[in-house]
Amino acid sequence: MKKSTRVNHPPAVELPAGNHAVVAPIYQTVKFEFDTLATTEAFLRGERPGFLYTRASNPTTRQLEQLLAELQGREDCLVTASGIGAIAQTLLTLTGQGDHVVCFVETYPATRYLIRRLLGRFGVRHTMLGVEDLAGVERVLAAQPTRLVFFESPTNPITRIADIAALTRLARAAGALTVMDNTFAGFHQHGDYDIDLFVHSLTKYASGAGDVMGGAVIARSELIRGMRTDFSALGGVLDPHAAYLILRGLKTYFVRYQAQCASAGQIAQLLATHPQVERVHYPGLATHPQHQLAARQMRDFGSIVSFDLKGGEPAGRRFADALELFALAASLGSTESLVVTPAMMGGRDLDPAQQRTSGISAGTIRLSIGLEDPQDLLADVARALEAARS
Numbered sequence: 552m553k554k555s556t557r558v559n560h561p562p563a564v565e566l567p568a569g570n571h572a573v574v575a576p577i578y579q580t581v582k583f584e585f586d587t588l589a590t591t592e593a594f595l596r597g598e599r600p601g602f603l604y605t606r607a608s609n610p611t612t613r614q615l616e617q618l619l620a621e622l623q624g625r626e627d628c629l630v631t632a633s634g635i636g637a638i639a640q641t642l643l644t645l646t647g648q649g650d651h652v653v654c655f656v657e658t659y660p661a662t663r664y665l666i667r668r669l670l671g672r673f674g675v676r677h678t679m680l681g682v683e684d685l686a687g688v689e690r691v692l693a694a695q696p697t698r699l700v701f702f703e704s705p706t707n708p709i710t711r712i713a714d715i716a717a718l719t720r721l722a723r724a725a726g727a728l729t730v731m732d733n734t735f736a737g738f739h740q741h742g743d744y745d746i747d748l749f750v751h752s753l754t755k756y757a758s759g760a761g762d763v764m765g766g767a768v769i770a771r772s773e774l775i776r777g778m779r780t781d782f783s784a785l786g787g788v789l790d791p792h793a794a795y796l797i798l799r800g801l802k803t804y805f806v807r808y809q810a811q812c813a814s815a816g817q818i819a820q821l822l823a824t825h826p827q828v829e830r831v832h833y834p835g836l837a838t839h840p841q842h843q844l845a846a847r848q849m850r851d852f853g854s855i856v857s858f859d860l861k862g863g864e865p866a867g868r869r870f871a872d873a874l875e876l877f878a879l880a881a882s883l884g885s886t887e888s889l890v891v892t893p894a895m896m897g898g899r900d901l902d903p904a905q906q907r908t909s910g911i912s913a914g915t916i917r918l919s920i921g922l923e924d925p926q927d928l929l930a931d932v933a934r935a936l937e938a939a940r941s
């Protein structure tokens with residue numbers, strides 16, 4: 552064998568039987584082969600398991616899919632290159648021309664865009680309500696056949712809580728699927744409710760480090776089986792190396808989530824008693840209008856704390872610029888704390904009534920709490936609140 556051939560066929564190193572890597576290797580390969588053409592053909596006929604092409608399946612991404620399915624309490628999962636990729640592919644796969652979808656004003660802006668603009672171009676109709684408007688949901692579901700109800704909880708950015716038992720009961724009775732974007736609550740929450748499909752941005756709590764993007768849809772096998780071919784054809788798959796980074800991030804998911812929630816609770820308490828603050832939105836506070844519902848549905852209340860500053864936009868600008876430990880950046884669930892102002896929240900697609908429903912005011916600030924020392928974060932927030940006053 553010439554050396555130019557050898558470099559393309561390097562020596563194979565395989566672990567002997569009974570010898571295992573403690574951390575699963577990254578299958579950074581697009582192609583897999585079987586030993587013979589006969590076994591390749593058997594695989595293609597679906598008669599034997601295996602891997603052939605990474606866009607269809609890869610052991611590293613498969614490990615991530617199986618772990619996420621187990622964490623969320625469902626049978627199967629498909630991972631994608633981003634959270635919005637998972638949402639887009641799920642919506643495209645589940646709907647067809649003439650279908651009707653129920654969604655809510657308090658939804659991630661890019662998801663609103665997908666439902667209103669993109670699906671709209673393919674003849675999918677929608678009705679957009681406020682997430683607390685259960686009577687409206689009942690009325691709309693009674694008025695026309697509906698393919699699916701898409702919702703979030705807690706909502707972005709002002710942490711409204713969807714009544715999951717009521718929403719899923721109404722949808723089930725009307726023969727509509729429920730799709731829940733569970734990114735804010737995380738993988739260990741809401742699994743015991745009658746939700747058909749969960750979608751997640753893995754960019755947030757799963758990665759934890761804020762250095763990799765990914766998304767997932769998690770559901771019972773029957774639903775995922777029907778989606779697999781469409782997802783592979785749409786092609787927004789997760790790269791094995793990104794899957795590996797997310798698997799690594801998940802190892803610290805529970806300790807990060809709990810530490811971030813504990814700090815978020817302390818910051819919410821500080822804000823709740825501060826004269827410069829009009830209103831705090833944190834489901835863990837007893838003063839949150841839906842605290843009882845949140846406490847029934849959730850084990851942890853999340854790391855997003857939003858609030859309305861007295862003094863509106865000018866006060867918000869002073870506050871955001873005065874913070875030192877919070878990066879002025881989108882996203883959440885990272886190790887670093889982040890701050891977002893109304894200009895960064897989207898919402899220009901909403902009419903004035905919908906903007907009122909969204910609950911975002913000129914003085915609304917969203918904090919995402921990271922893993923810094925809580926005392927340092929409290930001091931930074933207290934100092935920025937003083938700066939906002941002047």
Ligand SMILES: *Cc1c(COP(=O)(O)O)cnc(C)c1O
Pocket residue numbers: 633634635636659703707732734735751752753754755764765766882
């Ligand atoms: C970030 C986010 C998304 C989109 O996820 P990406 O990974 O950024 O594509 C969707 N829904 C919610 C609630 C999010 O916070």
